[in-house]
Amino acid sequence: MMNNRDFWESVNAIIAEGFTPEGLQKLDEYAEQFVTGRLVYQRFSPAEQHGCAAGGPAHVVASLLTGAENQADRATSPDVGGFQRELQRGKKQAEILERWAKTVGCWTDDVNNALQNVLGAKIAEGGEAMVYDHGATLVKSIGLDYFLQPILALDRITLHNAFFPETTLYVLGFGRTCGKFKIIVEQPFVKGTHVPDSEISVFAQNMGFKQINPKKDIRHPGNIPQRPP
Numbered sequence: 001m002m003n004n005r006d007f008w009e010s011v012n013a014i015i016a017e018g019f020t021p022e023g024l025q026k027l028d029e030y031a032e033q034f035v036t037g038r039l040v041y042q043r044f045s046p047a048e049q050h051g052c053a054a055g056g057p058a059h060v061v062a063s064l065l066t067g068a069e070n071q072a073d074r075a076t077s078p079d080v081g082g083f084q085r086e087l088q089r090g091k092k093q094a095e096i097l098e099r100w101a102k103t104v105g106c107w108t109d110d111v112n113n114a115l116q117n118v119l120g121a122k123i124a125e126g127g128e129a130m131v132y133d134h135g136a137t138l139v140k141s142i143g144l145d146y147f148l149q150p151i152l153a154l155d156r157i158t159l160h161n162a163f164f165p166e167t168t169l170y171v172l173g174f175g176r177t178c179g180k181f182k183i184i185v186e187q188p189f190v191k192g193t194h195v196p197d198s199e200i201s202v203f204a205q206n207m208g209f210k211q212i213n214p215k216k217d218i219r220h221p222g223n224i225p226q227r228p229p
Contacts, residue, residue: 004042011068015096019103027100031060043067044158051162052154055185058106059157059171065100066093066151090149094181097150101174108175111141111182134186139172142183153183163207166190 002010011030014023033039035053041063044052052063069092101107108114115132116122119139124131129140147153157169172184201211 007039008068008071011064015065015068015100019100024104027061027064028057030064031057034060034064041067045162047162048158051160051165052158054161054165054168054170055154055157056170056172058101058173059154061100062097062150062171062174063154063158065096066149066154069093069096070149070151086148090144090147093150094144097174098176098181106173108173108182108184110177111175111184112177114175115139115141115184133189136189138187138189140169140185140187141175141177142185143177144181150181150183157183157185 007030010026014020014026017023019027030039034041034049035057037049041049041052052060070089098107112122112130115130119132119134122130123133128146129142132139132141142153142157144150144153147156154171157171161168167188167190169185169187172186175182175184204211
């Protein structure tokens with residue numbers, strides 16, 4: 001039976017060999033084992049692993065590929081940190097995902113232009129994503145401005161799916177816009193009304209989160225609720 005070290009060595013070998021047909025078959029097998037629970041990802045709780053699986057096969061494989069690169073990079077440079085180092089890690093992860101996505105056919109060269117041609121003009125734009133109407137669903141182009149590294153953006157999708165399964169984010173593919181890496185996702189459309197910050201705060205607390213700085217707007221990206229230790 002494959003142990004943890006053997007598994008990551010296998011994934012890194014698949015990356016190093018350039019995603020051969022045999023390597024892609026292994027990745028598909030690992031993804032299937034991940035979804036069915038026969039492969040346990042130690043970074044995730046059972047609920048988080050389920051949330052990752054809910055994001056679809058592309059999300060699972062991308063999470064494994066970035067996890068392998070992240071482990072290998074930290075092992076070779078354990079004492080190097082800082083903002084620039086994190087950016088370098090993010091660049092490596094994005095390059096690996098781009099090579100894989102182009103090989104399997106889930107890559108888009110100009111994401112926003114392609115989505116506008118298929119779905120029409122975007123209906124919303126924020127610091128994290130551009131949003132397009134797709135009838136019963138929304139299609140989003142998620143950038144890395146808030147995350148620096150693809151693995152962190154993928155983890156955000158995993159956590160969202162674990163906590164909010166009614167609005168699961170399903171990864172369709174990857175691409176770039178003006179050179180910037182993008183994750184393309186689809187999500188059910190939910191019609192709602194504006195909710196006051198106080199109600200959001202109570203909702204988050206009931207889920208076990210704690211607001212870091214109550215004096216700041218809960219919607220501020222630097223004030224994301226986090227689980228208490």
